[in-house]
Amino acid sequence: MDTIINFQWEIFIVIEIISLISLLLFGVTRYYFDQKKLSRIFILVFLLLLALEAVLAVLIYQSTGEISTFQIVLIIFVLYAVTFGIYDFFKLDRWMRRKIGNWRGMELLTEKDYRVIERNKDPKHVAKVYRNSATIHLIVFVLVQSVFWMIGTDSVEEMFGYLTSWFETGKYEDSPYPNDTLYSIGMLWMIVFVVDFIYSWSYTIFPSK
Structure with a gap:
């Protein structure tokens, strides 16, 4: 437990980097390689990492008995992910479909997507x-x-x-x-x-x- 506390920021940064990579790999495998089942694994990894951040905050609190700046940051990130982060994920998903669709020379966006994009402008x-x-x-x-x-x-x-x-x-x-x-x-x-x-x-x- 001491190791986790001593390297809590490093662990958090690594989790965030892996989370971002997981989202990007989700888009690549789903829209570039048409591997929908494999893409679900990367979304699952992202969700597990999000849960891990919440568990990390709880473990550190149980060990130290106090709420630190680190735990506050974790709480903010987790709350963002389950609220406004969902909206941002859909924006990222549309962006990836547009970019990958252009690379593949095919249309991956639906009419609804285009309506949403225009509405957001x-x-x-x-x-x-x-x-x-x-x-x-x-x-x-x-x-x-x-x-x-x-x-x-x-x-x-x-x-x-x-x-x-x-x-x-x-x-x-x-x-x-x-x-x-x-x-x-x-x-x-x-x-x-x-x-x-x-x-x-x-x-x-x-x-x-």
């Missing part, structure tokens, strides 16, 4: 997609942060009292969070949320032409 549709994702992120962010604050405070009045005062010291003892771990998660998530929210709404405020 529509600035209004893109803005709507990002607005929806930002709204979902906002709801989840508020709900989870509220739970964190409820754990660390004794009343709603105390929670509201922290709204403008807890940023000053940078210590969890002066914040509504119950411990340093949740404080770190909350602060990191807050930064990610603000950046994501501004980026997502930029497509609505400054739509492309």
Whole structure:
């Protein structure tokens, strides 16, 4: 277990590299060599590696008894893979079919694929997609942060009292969070949320032409 903890970042990077290679091999074997059964193996490998990342986070937590930056990164990657990552996978799949189809001189995209591609070029549709994702992120962010604050405070009045005062010291003892771990998660998530929210709404405020 000590080896896993000492080389946790290296293990994570290797898993991510193998995961990416698995997705690319899925496209090559499925669309270039027409080996659909073999391509399923690479998707299975990708899913197993995703599960391995989740298991790795749990094992390290059980060993150390605390949530570290590494585990937070793992959680973010896993959550992305099972949410927005699915949408990005379909985009990657269409891209691979278009490229490999051009190499083979054959059409691998369907009419539905072309409709989706054209729709994704529509600035209004893109803005709507990002607005929806930002709204979902906002709801989840508020709900989870509220739970964190409820754990660390004794009343709603105390929670509201922290709204403008807890940023000053940078210590969890002066914040509504119950411990340093949740404080770190909350602060990191807050930064990610603000950046994501501004980026997502930029497509609505400054739509492309």
